[in-house]
Amino acid sequence: MAETEAIEADQETPGNAESVSEPETMQESIQEAIIEEQLLREPRKGIGLRPSDMESDEAEDGGTQTSKKAQDIIDKSKARASEKVVQEEITPEPENKPSPIQVRKKRRVKLSFQPAERKKRLDRSRHMEYKYEVRKLLVDINVAEEHRSSILGSVWAKGERQTVADAKEFLSDKFDEGILDDEQLDAMSKIVDNYTIRR
Incomplete structure (x- = not known):
């Protein structure tokens, strides 16, 4: 241009x-x-160095020496392998002994199934309903605010996992400590009775 x-x-x-x-x-x-x-379309000149003939001759000589050494090692290993095969063939045949029959051990079957005792406990399916009702009741009957959470959770935990009697015992302990009075104890006991089922 x-x-x-x-x-x-x-x-x-x-x-x-x-x-x-x-x-x-x-x-x-x-x-x-x-x-x-x-x-x-004349061919272009190649880029880079071209190997000289002397270097290629040296490389070929070195390659043949390595291959001879490798061939010697291969031959020796084949000879050792064939010797082991010969020794195995020479060994006498073992006598055919009948293999002992393995008797399976019978599993012990429990003859008696013992379900958990049915006791009066709080109804798990009504847990959310219980929480809202007891929170409202604790505010209405003027239980000290620092004890509300403890009473709510502990009564539910004991009544659900252990028995209703344990939950009522916890309430009576709180009455003895002076945290609850007679009216508050009666109101909480009625709530526990309302949520009680036998399971």
């Missing part, structure tokens, strides 16, 4: 008639050379 622009610039100048013919011939020769290269 740069050559064509330079040629056009030369052609525009009126005083250079002889110089116009020289670039035209140069341009034609360049175009012909490019066309010949494209048509003939």
Whole structure:
């Protein structure tokens, strides 16, 4: 492209008639050379170093030495392997002894199934209902705020996991400590009785 622009610039100048013919011939020769290269497809020069013949000869000699050593090792290992096979073939055949029959041990079956004792406990399915009702009751009967959470959780835990009697015993302990009075104890006992089932 740069050559064509330079040629056009030369052609525009009126005083250079002889110089116009020289670039035209140069341009034609360049175009012909490019066309010949494209048509003939001359191979390009390779990039990089080419190995010399001496180095390749040395590499081949070293490779044959290594392969000879490797072949010796392979031959020795094959000879050792064939010796072991021969020794195994020489050994006498073992007598056919009947294998002892393994008797399975019978599993001990529990003859008596003992379900958990059915006792009066709080109904698990009504836990959320219990929480809301007891919270409201504790506020209504004026139980001290620092004891409300403890009473709510402990009564439910003892009544659900152990028995209702344990939950009522916990309430009576709180009465003895002075945390609950008679009216509060009766109200809580009624709630526990309402949520009691036998399971």
